[in-house]
Amino acid sequence: MLKKTIFGIFTALALLAITVAPVLAQESTTLAGTVQSVDVATGTFTILTTEGTALAVIPPEGYDLTTLTVGALVELKGAMAEDGSFLASLIVILPVSVEAPKNTGFYCSNAEVILPSLAKVVERYGSDYATALSLFCQGGYGVGGVALVLATSQASGLSPEAVAAMRGNLGWGLVWKALRPANEEAAATNTDPASNSNKPDWAGNNNEEHGNRGNGNSGGNGRGKGLGH
Numbered sequence: 001m002l003k004k005t006i007f008g009i010f011t012a013l014a015l016l017a018i019t020v021a022p023v024l025a026q027e028s029t030t031l032a033g034t035v036q037s038v039d040v041a042t043g044t045f046t047i048l049t050t051e052g053t054a055l056a057v058i059p060p061e062g063y064d065l066t067t068l069t070v071g072a073l074v075e076l077k078g079a080m081a082e083d084g085s086f087l088a089s090l091i092v093i094l095p096v097s098v099e100a101p102k103n104t105g106f107y108c109s110n111a112e113v114i115l116p117s118l119a120k121v122v123e124r125y126g127s128d129y130a131t132a133l134s135l136f137c138q139g140g141y142g143v144g145g146v147a148l149v150l151a152t153s154q155a156s157g158l159s160p161e162a163v164a165a166m167r168g169n170l171g172w173g174l175v176w177k178a179l180r181p182a183n184e185e186a187a188a189t190n191t192d193p194a195s196n197s198n199k200p201d202w203a204g205n206n207n208e209e210h211g212n213r214g215n216g217n218s219g220g221n222g223r224g225k226g227l228g229h
Contacts, residue, residue: 028089028181030157031055032075038068044085047074056085063091072096075162077179090178092162102140108133117143125150131160139164148172152179 033047036054045068046056057076059065068074068091077090101108107115111133121143122132127150135146141164149167153160156179166175 028077028079028157030075030077030159031086032073032094032159032162035068035070035072035074037070038065040065047076057091058085058087059091060089063088067093075158077156077158092158092165094161094165095168099138101137103137108137115143118146121147121150125154127153127160135160135164152176155179 031049033049033055036046036048038045043065044056044058045065046054048054058081073094073096075092075094076086076088077092078086078088081087107113107118114129115133115136118132118136119129121127122129125147132146132150135141135149136143139145139149141149149160149163152158152163152175156163158166158179163175166178170178
């Protein structure tokens with residue numbers, strides 16, 4: 001009788017676990033879309049993906065849904081649940097407004113002229129020159145900063161725009177920590193020497209914990225100075 005009782009308890013617990021816990025895809029993925037609705041009461045929101053699919057999203061535990069607005073562009077990292085919803089492990093809000101270029105040097109004013117050092121970074125990380133030039137001119141990144149954005153994008157699966165949006169609020173160390181796979185001890189990125197990551201923040205280097213920005217030479221022959229991320 002005791003054995004039957006114990007067996008019954010374990011069976012009930014197993015069935016409860018199967019009923020409550022959604023089965024998730026093992027492979028993490030990224031997707032982008034526009035926020036359609038936000039339901040603070042249920043702790044969820046919906047997006048219309050770039051492929052035109054409406055999707056319910058469950059944010060990470062503790063995420064402040066009041067920071068999301070209908071119409072906002074977001075990029076998500078996470079996995080699909082068995083019920084068709086998306087369990088997000090990371091939410092990045094993409095900027096929608098176009099700011100004035102932070103770098104207006106020669107190569108930004110003459111986009112048809114290729115900046116050799118930037119072209120090498122593009123080739124190394126399999127990006128396109130237009131994206132790299134936008135980071136260089138609009139974002140004000142130096143060539144080394146562009147390399148860090150593209151390397152992090154390549155390693156994480158996020159778009160360069162999403163990585164740049166994260167970097168706008170966080171130091172590189174915190175960006176890599178947020179994007180680091182759960183089974184990895186170190187961020188899977190290539191740190192370009194041009195980032196001057198060994199310099200203190202008061203010398204114009206980024207502060208990896210708090211994301212402070214310092215002025216740094218934008219690189220190349222354009223002689224234009226922008227914010228060196």
